[in-house]
Structure formats: structure tokens, C-alpha cells
Amino acid sequence: MAPDNNPFSMSTMSNALQRIRVSGSIPPPGFAPRASSDVSDTRFKRLFNLMTSCEDVGQFKDLISTFDQSELQRMASMLTSDSDYFMGVIRNKYGSRRVQRLLGISDDVDSLFCDAILQRFFDIMTDKFASYVATRAVVVFDRVKKHVMYKNVLYYALDIARSQHGCVALNEVVTDADDPLFRNRLLDVVARNALFLSNDPWGNFVVQHVLKLHDLRCKRNVAVILRGHCVDLSFKKYGSYIVEKLLEAEVSMVMVAVELLKCDGDRLMRLARSEFGNFVVLTALRVTQEMNRMDLFSDLVQKLMPHRHLLLGSHGNNIANLLETRRCSN
Incomplete structure (x- = not known):
């Protein structure tokens, strides 16, 4: 019998790879999978093509529902084993959507994705499609992981706000934050820098957004600065x-x-x-x-x-x- 070259040696993934025609997507420049064998390299390429294909996006949820915990963890491990590889996947429109589907399924899988997101946090938060992965993670991660994400948001907030796609992502975090202390701290960062942000082509959208929240304390603080x-x-x-x-x-x-x-x-x-x-x-x-x-x-x-x-x-x-x-x- 010919060897099974699908990423997980599973019939479900093999069938999925056969259904999805290779679209010509290749791993990003500089990607070098940690495994050295040709078989492993092929698996990484197939996984990349699976994740970034424009076909059968809606069926991905059904596909991963057939995976057990170890299979999900193996998939997440492959996706996050190299930061350039991970960025290549989630910077893709369809790769971003599929990775979002994998978030919140299990704590072990989330831990792998959390580490990968934190490693390239600013790059992810300021990318058009990758940022959706980070903002989704902020919603579905457990309290401990969420607080680590919040800490990074506060650290990079002003730089993220001044990015074309980062300002949108930051507004999403402000809206979805379920920790009152973090939310107030983030609103304070925006308010203290309201003049600077108001004169920035992208930062002004963040100031507009926080003023729409009907938070009187924040609105007064912004008014004082302006x-x-x-x-x-x-x-x-x-x-x-x-x-x-x-x-x-x-x-x-x-x-x-x-x-x-x-x-x-x-x-x-x-x-x-x-x-x-x-x-x-x-x-x-x-x-x-x-x-x-x-x-x-x-x-x-x-x-x-x-x-x-x-x-x-x-x-x-x-x-x-x-x-x-x-x-x-x-």
C-alpha cells in the first residue's frame, strides 16, 4: 500500500486534501519546517494549501469536528511550529478564517495559538486578515490567556491605533473586552493621547470609536485633553x-x-x-x-x-x- 502523505495520516484529512485543489499558494519566504524529511516538508506544504485554499471554507468546521484532541493539537502544533509559516497562513484571507475556527476548541490548542500570537503580536494586530485571529482569540481564550493578550494590547496600543488595520482591530478589542479594569485602562490610554490620535489619519478612528461607547468618564477625559x-x-x-x-x-x-x-x-x-x-x-x-x-x-x-x-x-x-x-x- 502506498504511504499516506497527508499531514495527520488520517482519512478525513486525506479526503479533504483531495477535495481541495492546490491553488498555487506556497509557504511564505523564509519558511523552513523544523522536520527535515521530504515527507514532513510535503505535509507542511499540504497543510498550508489546505488552510489557504479559497475552496470549501465552510466545510472546514465539519472537518475538524471529526478530529480528536490529539489530532487537533498536532494540527495546531504544525501551524504554529514556525512563526513565518504561521504568519503566512493567517495573513491569507482564508487561512485567517480557518485558524479562527480552531480557537476556543480546547485549552491545549489555545495555548499553542496564544504563544504564536504573542510572538508576533504587533505584526498580527496590524495586518488586515491576521488581526481577525487576534481579536477572536481575545474573545474565546480563557481568563489567564486573555489577560496576557490584554497586557500586550496595552503595551502596543498607540502604535496599533496608528495603523490602517490596527485601528480597526483595536476598536474590536475595546468593544469586546469583558474585563472592566482592562477596558478602563485602555480607554485611559486613548483619552490621554486623544490629541495625538485625533490628528493621526488612523488614530482618529479609535478616538471616534471610544466616544461612541457612551462612557461619560472617557468622554470627559477626552474633552479635557482636547x-x-x-x-x-x-x-x-x-x-x-x-x-x-x-x-x-x-x-x-x-x-x-x-x-x-x-x-x-x-x-x-x-x-x-x-x-x-x-x-x-x-x-x-x-x-x-x-x-x-x-x-x-x-x-x-x-x-x-x-x-x-x-x-x-x-x-x-x-x-x-x-x-x-x-x-x-x-
């Missing part, structure tokens, strides 16, 4: 989103409204006429009225009214209409 910078941010597309979020809660709204009132008339008018700033000014008028802060609302109206004609025909046309309605009602 005090004196809200007008500058309001001229920018994503900065204006952040300032609008601050206006939605009274604990931070007052700080923003006061800063708008401290602007000289010309600068406030330029803001009201600008492409993004007009939304901030309009939101400030709306929320001060809705929150019954008529002192702030009236002061804003009084400051804008003399320049109403300059708003007509500009991005601030809606502000001009609101001012006209206010003038006619008096």
Missing part, C-alpha cells in the same frame, strides 16, 4: 466628527461650546462657512438648545447673527436658516 484644540480639529474632516461626538454629552458639550464662544468673530465665521466646521457649529446650536442650555445657545446665536449674510450660499447655509428662524421668532 480643550483648546476643538476649533482646529473642527476644520478637518475626521476631527470634526470627534468634536461632534463631544457635543453629544453635556459633560463634554459645555467645554466645546465655551471654546467656540471664545473664538473671535472672524474665526468662528470661517468655521461656520467651512466644509466640515459648519456641521460642528450647527450641532453646537442644536444640542445647546436640546439640553436646555439656553445661556450657551443664546450666546452662540448672538455671536453668529451679525454675520448671517456671510453664511448664505456657503457650507453654512443651514446655520443661516436656523439663525433666520430664531430672528423671526423674537
Whole structure:
């Protein structure tokens, strides 16, 4: 009988490998499996092709459900035996999906994946597809492993936040974190660095995200750090989103409204006429009225009214209409 060259010498894996046509994927550059035999090398290549194939992704869950504990552990051991090999698998869209299926099945398997993730934590958290493996791990790992992951998140938080894909992954961790202490510590990191992150092309999305959580403590902390910078941010597309979020809660709204009132008339008018700033000014008028802060609302109206004609025909046309309605009602 010809030798069985599938990775686990199991009929189920052999059948799976036969069903999945080799797509041309090869292990990543620099990969050198620890086993030295040609048979072992073939098994690693077959496993790589199995994990990264675009075919039969949905059937992978059914396939691994037939594995016993030792077979699952052997598979996880092969996948994590070399960090470059592991990265090559999870950086692939389909490899990432399949590895996510393997997480949370058993503590021994999770231990192997946890070690592999921690070894390349920053690289994984900032990769488009690999990051899904890390964020899934944060959800399904046991408390001990989860806390080790949390520790690494806190250590790399600012660098992860400034990455195109890392900011998305960090937002997922913030949302899914089930440890109140860790969550508050992470929110504090974001709040303390809110000015830096708000001016970053990717970091600003993290600030926006934490402000959507309706955590009043965090929102106030962000507002304190951004005090004196809200007008500058309001001229920018994503900065204006952040300032609008601050206006939605009274604990931070007052700080923003006061800063708008401290602007000289010309600068406030330029803001009201600008492409993004007009939304901030309009939101400030709306929320001060809705929150019954008529002192702030009236002061804003009084400051804008003399320049109403300059708003007509500009991005601030809606502000001009609101001012006209206010003038006619008096």
C-alpha cells in the first residue's frame, strides 16, 4: 500500500486534501519546517494549501469536528511550529478564517495559538486578515490567556491605533473586552493621547470609536485633553466628527461650546462657512438648545447673527436658516 502523505495520516484529512485543489499558494519566504524529511516538508506544504485554499471554507468546521484532541493539537502544533509559516497562513484571507475556527476548541490548542500570537503580536494586530485571529482569540481564550493578550494590547496600543488595520482591530478589542479594569485602562490610554490620535489619519478612528461607547468618564477625559484644540480639529474632516461626538454629552458639550464662544468673530465665521466646521457649529446650536442650555445657545446665536449674510450660499447655509428662524421668532 502506498504511504499516506497527508499531514495527520488520517482519512478525513486525506479526503479533504483531495477535495481541495492546490491553488498555487506556497509557504511564505523564509519558511523552513523544523522536520527535515521530504515527507514532513510535503505535509507542511499540504497543510498550508489546505488552510489557504479559497475552496470549501465552510466545510472546514465539519472537518475538524471529526478530529480528536490529539489530532487537533498536532494540527495546531504544525501551524504554529514556525512563526513565518504561521504568519503566512493567517495573513491569507482564508487561512485567517480557518485558524479562527480552531480557537476556543480546547485549552491545549489555545495555548499553542496564544504563544504564536504573542510572538508576533504587533505584526498580527496590524495586518488586515491576521488581526481577525487576534481579536477572536481575545474573545474565546480563557481568563489567564486573555489577560496576557490584554497586557500586550496595552503595551502596543498607540502604535496599533496608528495603523490602517490596527485601528480597526483595536476598536474590536475595546468593544469586546469583558474585563472592566482592562477596558478602563485602555480607554485611559486613548483619552490621554486623544490629541495625538485625533490628528493621526488612523488614530482618529479609535478616538471616534471610544466616544461612541457612551462612557461619560472617557468622554470627559477626552474633552479635557482636547480643550483648546476643538476649533482646529473642527476644520478637518475626521476631527470634526470627534468634536461632534463631544457635543453629544453635556459633560463634554459645555467645554466645546465655551471654546467656540471664545473664538473671535472672524474665526468662528470661517468655521461656520467651512466644509466640515459648519456641521460642528450647527450641532453646537442644536444640542445647546436640546439640553436646555439656553445661556450657551443664546450666546452662540448672538455671536453668529451679525454675520448671517456671510453664511448664505456657503457650507453654512443651514446655520443661516436656523439663525433666520430664531430672528423671526423674537
